[in-house]
Amino acid sequence: MINKKYERVVFAFFMGMFMSFIMSFIITYINVGFVANFISIWIKAFLIAFACAFPIITIVAPIVHKIVHKLVIKI
Secondary structure, eight states, rough: OOOOHHHHHHHHHHHHHHHHHHHHHHHHHHHOOOOHHHHHHHHHHHHHHHHHHHHHHHHHHHHHHHHHHHSSOOO
């Protein structure tokens, strides 16, 4: 198992991977449709999106967590 101190990095990795995977598929389909080389175009888009998403989520997730924490009513 992975040490608890790496939880934020692991979260950012998987969140970035899943979101990039799904969003790059959708946007690639919208832009080019299911063409003969769709998979190669999509994988290239996914790799670029993931390279951007991972560091962005690493930085933004703690900020969003603080905002949500302040907005949610505590019972």
